[in-house]
Amino acid sequence: MEQALAHYFRHLERAGLNPAPDWCPSRDPDVRPRTDLTLDPIRQVLEFGPGLQISEDTAGGVHSDHATHAMARVLVDRASELSGARLLEIGCGTGVLSVLAARLGARVTATDLDEHALTLAANNARANQVTLDLRCGSLLDPLDSQERFPWIVANLPQKPAPAEGLLPLANWGGPEGDELFQGLFDAVGSHLEENGRVLFFMHSLPHPRFLTRLQQEFDLFPLRWYLRWIERGEFGPLGDIFKERSREGISHLHVEGDEAALVCCIWMARLAQAP
Ligand SMILES: C[S@@+](CC[C@H](N)C(=O)[O-])C[C@H]1O[C@@H](n2cnc3c(N)ncnc32)[C@H](O)[C@@H]1O
Secondary structure, eight states: HHHHHHHHHHHHHTTTTTOOOTOOOOOOOOTTTTTTTOOEETTTTTEEEEEEEEOBBBTTTOOOOOHHHHHHHHHHHTHHTTTOOOOEEESSOOOHHHHHHHHHEEEEEEEOHHHHHHHHHHHHHHHHOOOOEESSSSSSTOOTTOOOEEEEEEEEOOOSSTTTTSTTTTTBOTTSSSSHHHHHHHHHHEEEEEEEEEEEEEOOOSHHHHHHHHHHHEEEEEEEEEEEEEOOTTTHHHHHHHHHHHHHTTTOEEEEEEEEEEEEEEEEEEOOOOO
């Protein structure tokens, strides 16, 4: 992991980002595809986290993965700060993170572009006896202009692909992979309370210019690092695009022998304080 982080930091530095010396604190175990999940194939119910029962739709592409789990661990770590606070999740999917945050005592508003995902989230909220304020629409569009939150959470699509249709909507981040995040952070400042924080998942495939931009506008802290190893052929023809982007320096794959991994991180961004 040390070597993987060193290589990833060099990739980010080439894009103008300045990794801080204390950016390597916590490392989680490596992840291989879905190995840490136990999904009942008949009921499509995932036993999740501290006693959550989450229904998914793997056929419809609305399901949780390693990133959801890593984000969930961060929410649990911060349970005492979340309790009683308002929290906004952008792109809630099946609602795992929103349901978990609500179970930890947060008052949760959650948005998604996909109405089917919102139906699953509503069902999952009911099954876990919590209330979510669910809203359909893109990114921050469903909010009133004056709504502000101390916590915003986002695990958004971020795989780069040249055109729509090469990936399910739940995974496509735009041609450079960072387009949804750029859109979110264009407007996020006006929906964050003073000292508000954004927790988000990002792997090493989107263009690094996004993190560079963020470091100029926000205080940026990595909370958890891990490697997510890729199975041979897992990304189909997109695998070649990812490798080519990595050669060009606009994505990053960590390579050991004939295996490759994404470097993954849960980040926290806080509006930079005036000096
Ligand atoms: C990778 S899934 C993550 C779901 C959930 N947050 C989790 O961690 O399991 C991304 C979600 O973002 C949603 N999404 C995609 N584009 C969006 C947009 N422009 N605005 C809001 N949600 C969007 C997708 O429908 C999908 O449910």
